[in-house]
Amino acid sequence: MAALACANTTEEKQATTEKEAVPGSFPIVIATWDVKKATAKAWEVMKNGGSSLDAVEQGCMVEEANADGQSVGIGGLPDRDGNVTLDACIMNPAGDYGAVVYLQNILHPISVARKVMEETPHVLLAGKGAEQFALENGFEKVNLLTENSKKAWEEWKITSQYKPIINIENHDTIGMLAIDQNGDISGGCTTSGLAYKMAGRVGDSPIIGSGLFVDNEVGAATATGLGEEVLKTVGSFLIVELMRQGKSPQEACEEAVNRIVKKNGDRIKDFQVGYIAVNKQGETGAYGIHDGFVYTVYQNEENKKHVPEYYLKS
Ligand code: GLY
Numbered sequence: 001m002a003a004l005a006c007a008n009t010t011e012e013k014q015a016t017t018e019k020e021a022v023p024g025s026f027p028i029v030i031a032t033w034d035v036k037k038a039t040a041k042a043w044e045v046m047k048n049g050g051s052s053l054d055a056v057e058q059g060c061m062v063e064e065a066n067a068d069g070q071s072v073g074i075g076g077l078p079d080r081d082g083n084v085t086l087d088a089c090i091m092n093p094a095g096d097y098g099a100v101v102y103l104q105n106i107l108h109p110i111s112v113a114r115k116v117m118e119e120t121p122h123v124l125l126a127g128k129g130a131e132q133f134a135l136e137n138g139f140e141k142v143n144l145l146t147e148n149s150k151k152a153w154e155e156w157k158i159t160s161q162y163k164p165i166i167n168i169e170n171h172d173t174i175g176m177l178a179i180d181q182n183g184d185i186s187g188g189c190t191t192s193g194l195a196y197k198m199a200g201r202v203g204d205s206p207i208i209g210s211g212l213f214v215d216n217e218v219g220a221a222t223a224t225g226l227g228e229e230v231l232k233t234v235g236s237f238l239i240v241e242l243m244r245q246g247k248s249p250q251e252a253c254e255e256a257v258n259r260i261v262k263k264n265g266d267r268i269k270d271f272q273v274g275y276i277a278v279n280k281q282g283e284t285g286a287y288g289i290h291d292g293f294v295y296t297v298y299q300n301e302e303n304k305k306h307v308p309e310y311y312l313k314s
Helices: 010-019 036-047 052-064 109-119 127-136 147-159 227-233 235-244 249-270
Strands: 028-032 086-091 097-103 124-126 174-179 185-191 212-215 219-225 273-279 284-288 295-299 302-306
Touching (some): 028 036, 052 185, 097 109, 109 185, 124 127, 219 249, 249 284, 284 295
Antiparallel strands (some): 028 174, 086 185, 219 273, 273 284
16 A cells, blocks of 8 residues: 555645655546646646545646647547537546536536536536536637637548548547545546547547546546547446456556457557556556557656557557
């Protein structure tokens, strides 16, 4: 057990975190891709005594507001009709879940997902209903299609050839998992989905068990890459269940990728899936199908990009 997990009082916990940072100590944030500003925000929230739920919400918001990222929030590449549609979900340590799918014109789908979780009798709102709920709750209407993304879409329309892009600009869905100073786990996941997808398409990211799963007794996992394949194998739930059975986060991520590989044979050369996971002790793991997937961990006062192992070696 991590030294921090043995600490009893808040004072002891803080002292341990600052003086005896050891692998597995809390807080910890792990996120898909190289998103150090986002993990830094989440870390700061928890270092100031905030919960893992506040941390993942505020961490995801950093990437949603980043107009240069073309796979999350504002600046996301649109569907084939030119509409930017966003998917997000969030889970708290109690195992509660909230999500929005096919949400348009709202900057922070992760925050709308949290409101769905905390303030409605439902868990998932879609499309116009989700937008109406957001507007009624004080979110502003925003044009999410930036000039850069509009230009890219107009160029795409010339050939209209649809092919999922592997490791889109080394940035894809942002999945974030956090354990706070109390040892409680939350997770969030946010995306604009596949570029030039069919109108109405929803991927894995907002779907509990696929793009994200949190079990505060065991750990959490989240996914990036081709959502259709993550959905078919319920990847994040699978990873958490494998950890429950005793696998390490690394072994569990590898097994979840192997399930996709087994189902798809040669097809795996055409798409990427990457998983990250953390267990209750604060051990982390990550694995992808292809090279190019990276993730960020903020732990022991260090905010660092990591390059995971991957299945398809050339
Ligand atoms: N993983 C994001 C998506 O497929 O929509």
